[in-house]
Amino acid sequence: MELHHEFTVPVPVDDAWRALLDVERIAPCMPGATVDDYDGKTVTGSVKVKVGPITVTYRGTAVFEEQDESAHRMVLIASGKETRGQGTARATVTGTLGERDGGTAVSVRTDLTVTGRPAQFGRGVLAEVGDKLVGQFAECLARRLEEPTDRTEPPEPAEPLQPAQPVQPVQPIDLLRTAGPPVAKRVAIVAATAVLALVFVRIRRHRHA
Template identity: 75%
Template sequence: MELHHEFTVPLPVDDAWQALLDIEGVAPCLPGAVVEDYDGTTVTGSVKVKVGPVTVTYRGTAVFEEQDASAHRMVLVASGRETRGQGTARATVTGTLSEHDDGGTAVSVHTELTVTGRPAQFGRGVLAEVGDRLASQFAACLADRLTTLPEPTAEEPAALTDEQPQPLDLLRTAGVPVAKRAALAVAALAALAYAARRLLRRGRKGRTCQHR
């Protein structure tokens, strides 16, 4: 599926470009994301996604295939696999920055996303709405961090923390109406599975009676 999002940050284009390339700095604005290593090109880490009562953890890498500072354009290819399952996720993210009328920076993000496994059950509509809300939350978080956090100095380095972030809750992020639709879909699937099991049991009992 293809998703497109736009937001603004209160920084000139060149400053916003450098800020968005600071993966460790922007990671706290990405729900469920943990950055384990970053060498300037490749990011290694994990993302936790909560689907109802189930939490899914994807581990993988993201590679900057393009970083054009003059055009303020970046292409990031990310792929991951469930740590306890067969589900996969792959995304090609193209971000373009341009000057905004208010002196800030307009950020345009185009994502080509492929998801298999449990999160895929919600379909494009729910995932698109989740993406919209996450883009808004990310923009607000990033703007707040860029305008309120002081720059670390040699005497006072930025503090590190081992605290694990909360997983990305798809149902909560999607909002109540979408969550209800998703819950109904899950309930319908559960009901179908239950009915199928009962029919299978009846079939087995029928065959047992015939043998008698």
């Protein structure tokens, strides 16, 4: 399935370009994602997706196949596989940046293929989830780009070391919560129908046994 999203960030296009290639800086803005390693071209990590009571973790890589700085165009090919299951996910993401009213407009086209449990929701649900996730990413990215990167004030006196705080686990992408009540209701109807069909099949098998 092909998805198309657009968002804007309040910085010049060259600044936005550098930021989007700074994977470690923007990683916290990626819902459900954990970056384990990045060598300038290949990203290795995982993405967690929650489907009702089930959490699915995909592990894989994303490779920058194209980084055209003059055209401000990048192509990213990502692929992953469920850590506990046979489901897979593969996406070719093409991002194009352009100037708009002093900021940057980002256009993202995604050619997505998903197998396994999340695939049961179909294009409509995944598109709505994608819209909201891109919106969350854009808001987070805008906040990060507005943060100063150079220190202009003298450093504060060093404080005694405090016990290390436990690292908070990355929260999975909750498909039902992210999609919203209307979509969740449709998904619930589909799920209920599937359960009833399964029960009916088992009853028939029991009767014929």
